[in-house]
Amino acid sequence: xxxxxxxxxxxxxxxAKGRSLKSYLLAVxxxxxxxxxxxxxxPVVPDQSNVxxxxxxxxxxAPQSSLANIAKQLQEQGLSTPVLPFQLSAKxxxxxxxxxxxxYLLPTRASLGKLLxxxxxxxxxxxxxxxxPGMTIWQLRELVDSHPALIHQxxxxxxxxxxxxxxxxxxxxxxxxxxxxxxxxxxEPDINIYRRASAAMQKQLAQAWEQKDVGSPLKTSYDLLIxxxxxxxxxxxxxxxxxxxxxxxxxxxxxxxxxxxxxxIYGIGPRFNGNLRRADLRKxxxxxxxxxxxxxxxxIAMPSKESLQAAIHPAESKALYFVAKGDGSSHFSxxxxxxxxxxxxxQRKSAPKTN
Numbered sequence: 001x002x003x004x005x006x007x008x009x010x011x012x013x014x015x016a017k018g019r020s021l022k023s024y025l026l027a028v029x030x031x032x033x034x035x036x037x038x039x040x041x042x043p044v045v046p047d048q049s050n051v052x053x054x055x056x057x058x059x060x061x062a063p064q065s066s067l068a069n070i071a072k073q074l075q076e077q078g079l080s081t082p083v084l085p086f087q088l089s090a091k092x093x094x095x096x097x098x099x100x101x102x103x104y105l106l107p108t109r110a111s112l113g114k115l116l117x118x119x120x121x122x123x124x125x126x127x128x129x130x131x132x133p134g135m136t137i138w139q140l141r142e143l144v145d146s147h148p149a150l151i152h153q154x155x156x157x158x159x160x161x162x163x164x165x166x167x168x169x170x171x172x173x174x175x176x177x178x179x180x181x182x183x184x185x186x187x188e189p190d191i192n193i194y195r196r197a198s199a200a201m202q203k204q205l206a207q208a209w210e211q212k213d214v215g216s217p218l219k220t221s222y223d224l225l226i227x228x229x230x231x232x233x234x235x236x237x238x239x240x241x242x243x244x245x246x247x248x249x250x251x252x253x254x255x256x257x258x259x260x261x262x263x264x265i266y267g268i269g270p271r272f273n274g275n276l277r278r279a280d281l282r283k284x285x286x287x288x289x290x291x292x293x294x295x296x297x298x299x300i301a302m303p304s305k306e307s308l309q310a311a312i313h314p315a316e317s318k319a320l321y322f323v324a325k326g327d328g329s330s331h332f333s334x335x336x337x338x339x340x341x342x343x344x345x346x347q348r349k350s351a352p353k354t355n
Contacts, residue, residue: 039089040113044080048108056105060187061119063101070099070119081112089113095120102126103186126183129193133179133304134232138270140177140302150190165191166198170222175229175299176201201225201302208308217252218311228307229299233262236328241306242315243332247322249314256320258289266300323347 045057059077061070071086089112090096099116102124106115127149131140145155154162159173170176178200182193209221218224227248235241251258264280265272267287281290286297319332321339325346333339
């Protein structure tokens with residue numbers, strides 16, 4: 001009888017212990033439920049209902065900020081984010097080390113939990129600026145200077161000062177920025193766009209220059225950049241790019257003048273009104289390739305990767321001339337007589353154009 005009682009006592013104690021553990025777990029889960037409910041119900045973003053058209057609240061988090069610093073930055077921008085609750089909530093959601101800097105648009109009366117998860121995802125405002133192939137430095141600087149999301153540190157500075165800021169040693173700042181779309185955070189200094197674009201061009205230029213043929217008349221990578229920019233401006237159809245490159249390289253090899261309108265137009269500058277006159281072709285300038293042999297002193301635009309590659313790998317052709325056909329493509333000729341016939345055929349109603 002005693003053994004039976006002892007057995008029941010042991011079973012009872014185990015059962016009671018199990019009930020205690022279950023109660024403890026339930027209490028922990030209930031506490032966690034309260035904590036998470038508080039995190040996701042506590043509104044920290046100000047109510048903007050009294051502000052006309054205000055659907056979101058804009059805040060900015062600086063790079064390399066600790067949790068405490070982020071909480072303080074948000075407080076300074078009008079959010080209800082006491083440091084300790086903010087830190088504990090971030091750790092409770094396992095995002096303490098995942099909060100990303102940037103500019104955020106937060107829903108009115110968003111909770112602390114939604115705020116933390118949005119910042120952890122990096123769901124922030126992003127801006128962009130596109131450098132288009134064939135764009136000139138004047139167009140690029142105007143584009144950057146007018147972008148409302150950039151901090152304008154370079155506006156009004158000279159080309160020389162811009163090059164010094166980028167640690168580049170070139171005769172000018174034309175052609176040295178790679179055409180692409182650059183994404184950035186609002187209120188980023190505009191020099192960062194120039195820095196990224198110039199670094200991208202240096203990379204593309206170096207890769208292309210490594211592929212240069214021994215017999216190429218191009219002496220430096222800067223020569224490559226210049227020729228690629230001329231090819232960019234003279235190519236009406238991408239399929240003609242290699243042939244356009246071949247014409248110019250053939251002319252350089254034979255000591256002929258390039259005789260290309262875009263260089264003359266570039267020499268006229270931003271005041272060019274779209275009408276290239278015979279008088280312009282007869283006016284000497286470093287960019288008048290009807291009067292001077294060789295390449296221009298600088299590029300005349302921002303060349304694409306395709307134009308860089310065309311200058312390095314031109315089409316196999318003996319052509320020395322080309323004329324626009326009126327449909328975006330060009331007719332290529334090896335002899336002057338053939339070229340003059342093509343000019344008469346495709347541009348009969350206009351003055352002959354020799355390239």
